[in-house]
Amino acid sequence: MARKLSTLDPQRLDNQICFAVYSAAHAFNRVYKPLLDRLGLTYPQYLVMLVLWERDDVPVKDIGERLFLDSGTLTPLLKRLEAAHLVKRTRSSEDERQVLIALTPQGQSLKERARSVPQSILAASACSVSELVAMKDEIVALRDRLNAVIGE
Amino acid sequence: MARKLSTLDPQRLDNQICFAVYSAAHAFNRVYKPLLDRLGLTYPQYLVMLVLWERDDVPVKDIGERLFLDSGTLTPLLKRLEAAHLVKRTRSSEDERQVLIALTPQGQSLKERARSVPQSILAASACSVSELVAMKDEIVALRDRLNAVIGE
DNA sequence: TCACATTTAATTGTTCGCAATTGAATGTAG
């Protein structure tokens, strides 16, 4: 019996989409790093700021649902953003279990300084916007199918 | 002047391919977790094993180039695989700077037990093989363009 | 009202991931 051709071997690293996604995520991170360094943000912190620039004064849980992250990741991250004077953390008075995250004026104004980031990423992608949008939609659809499986 | 529609706003989270990739990587990780738990591996450890199952007795640097990881990540990870009796680390006698990573018999035989993993991932992806291969190729091409930019 | 479950953040401990540095081995130019 002939051995499986390596280009079809499902156990081969280069045939696995998960490694493609994993390594692409790291490549994005490395492209973002010098851009975000100037803003004093890490990439996950930048994601949190993107969420807050869309809507402010939201509980930690909402940010977590948006980014698929839990309090174990977000609590220390938000404390660092607070230490950097970009957000304020306050217990909700209606529901004392919740901690509401609000932008400070510095946090608000950082949005302007971050405006050029997406274009830089687009340039580094060396790819048309329409192609990127199509890929993004496919990847999001795949992610959502995977997340559906996790919830059984 | 009209404000940009949010579906076109490049600063909007859901319009960013990097977040799609980032969140898909985490979704994959969560799907892999129960499968790899049974093998006693984390996902990055599984990637290292995939590399070693293809070719054995290679220096740390080769594994790093394959997975885009450096010694700061790999050294402790490989020590954990050694502690789990899956690999052996030995200084090369030809070049004493290199540490060669070889599979133990347990490390070799784990490949059989891991054979079903890719099918489980395929099932969770809820997607045809040809679609996945096409997506993988696109993502790899994007990753390689990003990595090309990093190297200036 | 009282007991119990649920929700929400925080905490603890382990593992990645990377920048920066170190130290030893090797390569190279003069």
Next chain:
DNA sequence: CTACATTCAATTGCGAACAATTAAATGTGA
């Protein structure tokens, strides 16, 4: 052969990421 640079792995320090647990607040059923 002697300086000097380069390569390679290890180390240190910091910031994610997540499982598991904790504690407080809230919701619910009897």
